[in-house]
Amino acid sequence: MSERSNLFAEAELFIKQCYAELNLTEEAVALRLKEIAEQIETGGTYSHTYDELRHGARMAWRNNNRCIGRLPWDSLHVVDKRDASSEEEIAAALLEHLDYATNRGRIRPTITILRPEQGEWPGARVWNEQLIRYAGYTREDGSRIGDPASLEFTRICEQLGWQGDGTDFDVLPLVIQLDGRAPKWFEVPRERVLEVDIRHSEIAGFNELGLKWYAVPAVSNMRLEIGGIRYSGAPFNGWYMGTEIGARNLADEGRYNLLPVVADLMGIDRSRRSTLWQDRALVELNVAVLESYRAAGVSMVDHHTAAAQFESFEKREREAGRDVTGNWAWLIPPMAPATTHVFHKRYDNTIVKPNFFYGKKPYA
Ligand code: HEM
Numbered sequence: 236m237s238e239r240s241n242l243f244a245e246a247e248l249f250i251k252q253c254y255a256e257l258n259l260t261e262e263a264v265a266l267r268l269k270e271i272a273e274q275i276e277t278g279g280t281y282s283h284t285y286d287e288l289r290h291g292a293r294m295a296w297r298n299n300n301r302c303i304g305r306l307p308w309d310s311l312h313v314v315d316k317r318d319a320s321s322e323e324e325i326a327a328a329l330l331e332h333l334d335y336a337t338n339r340g341r342i343r344p345t346i347t348i349l350r351p352e353q354g355e356w357p358g359a360r361v362w363n364e365q366l367i368r369y370a371g372y373t374r375e376d377g378s379r380i381g382d383p384a385s386l387e388f389t390r391i392c393e394q395l396g397w398q399g400d401g402t403d404f405d406v407l408p409l410v411i412q413l414d415g416r417a418p419k420w421f422e423v424p425r426e427r428v429l430e431v432d433i434r435h436s437e438i439a440g441f442n443e444l445g446l447k448w449y450a451v452p453a454v455s456n457m458r459l460e461i462g463g464i465r466y467s468g469a470p471f472n473g474w475y476m477g478t479e480i481g482a483r484n485l486a487d488e489g490r491y492n493l494l495p496v497v498a499d500l501m502g503i504d505r506s507r508r509s510t511l512w513q514d515r516a517l518v519e520l521n522v523a524v525l526e527s528y529r530a531a532g533v534s535m536v537d538h539h540t541a542a543a544q545f546e547s548f549e550k551r552e553r554e555a556g557r558d559v560t561g562n563w564a565w566l567i568p569p570m571a572p573a574t575t576h577v578f579h580k581r582y583d584n585t586i587v588k589p590n591f592f593y594g595k596k597p598y599a
């Protein structure tokens with residue numbers, strides 16, 4: 236199929252499903268498809284109305300097999316920034332996104348949609364993996380500072396001229412690339428980054444570790460595809476599930492590697508794996524994360540509640556006559572997975588569009 240006929244075929248599938256879900260008439264579908272066919276005929280592509288963009292982004296969230304948090308898919312707040320035409324304008328839109336989504340802790344799931352790719356033209360790209368992430372450094376003696384997951388991107392930012400303070404929690408700059416030009420970086424003002432101090436009420440010495448994490452997870456390196464249009468710049472945020480921070484970001488040996496530290500504070504014998512010192516430290520670290528976010532009034536869900544909400548999502552989708560697709564290995568939480576219903580059933584991992592996809596890294 237030619238690229239144009241393939242684009243029309245994708246558009247037709249999307250418009251038919253989107254308009255049916257929005258209870259629009261057959262005539263509206265026919266009229267819109269005629270319009271799109273003409274746009275593709277004359278310009279090689281077509282552009283979504285705001286309603287198509289909004290519902291398409293919500294469908295993409297609803298369709299993502301790896302997401303356990305899909306229950307509120309239909310309340311995603313969609314910001315249309317396709318007309319942002321400079322790196323400065325885009326940076327301002329991303330900071331606005333953070334402010335709106337943060338909402339003083341009552342986090343609002345939001346997506347900001349930038350200019351899409353057009354044929355060979357790459358559109359707008361955000362080089363960050365997330366709008367907020369901590370920098371990672373290695374000292375001369377090989378010891379590490381900050382988040383090792385950010386080592387490569389931190390080096391890119393330094394090559395672009397950015398300079399961090401060298402602490403364990405330096406917030407990385409926004410790196411924005413438009414139409415394949417050289418990328419530009421922009422500092423994220425610390426006062427726009429809500430963070431939570433991670434404390435534990437019973438473990439002596441825990442609070443002195445000085446641990447914290449940011450409130451809003453906002454993924455910025457995935458491509459949103461709707462009806463054949465590729466939005467490679469479409470940062471989206473939700474709230475955290477506690478295990479993402481407590482069982483991975485702060486726990487992994489290749490991240491902040493805190494399980495031995497917490498186990499030692501708890502006085503647990505680490506000479507044998509079979510004391511389950513890692514498991515006992517893991518539970519307390521995750522309790523600390525959940526309790527700290529709750530005390531700070533910042534939205535967060537524990538993995539048991541998240542699984543229960545996902546079960547409600549499955550039920551509602553069945554009632555809506557739609558099949559639920561899922562990726563079992565991603566849907567089970569990294570802690571006590573067998574305590575959730577997800578572990579005990581199978582999921583169809585078919586990829587349905589609209590959806591979110593990983594693009595190739597804009598750097599490397
Ligand atoms: C509202 C609260 C939300 C929660 C608690 C939640 C939870 C999660 C978790 C725990 C993961 C696995 C992440 C990982 O292990 O790295 C995930 C994956 C994902 N979520 Fe959600 N999510 C939420 C909202 C959203 C929203 C608003 C969107 C998009 C509009 C979204 C799209 C995705 C996508 C695309 C993935 C797969 C990412 C990948 O392939 O690496 N989620 N979600």
Ligand SMILES: N=C(Nc1cccc(CNC[C@@H]2CCCN2)c1)c1cccs1
Pocket residue numbers: 304452453454471472473474475476479
């Ligand atoms: N709670 C969240 N967590 C989340 C969701 C999607 C993707 C990510 C980042 N995942 C990347 C890491 C690195 C490889 C495996 N996981 C986090 C959300 C982020 C944005 C919306 S919800």
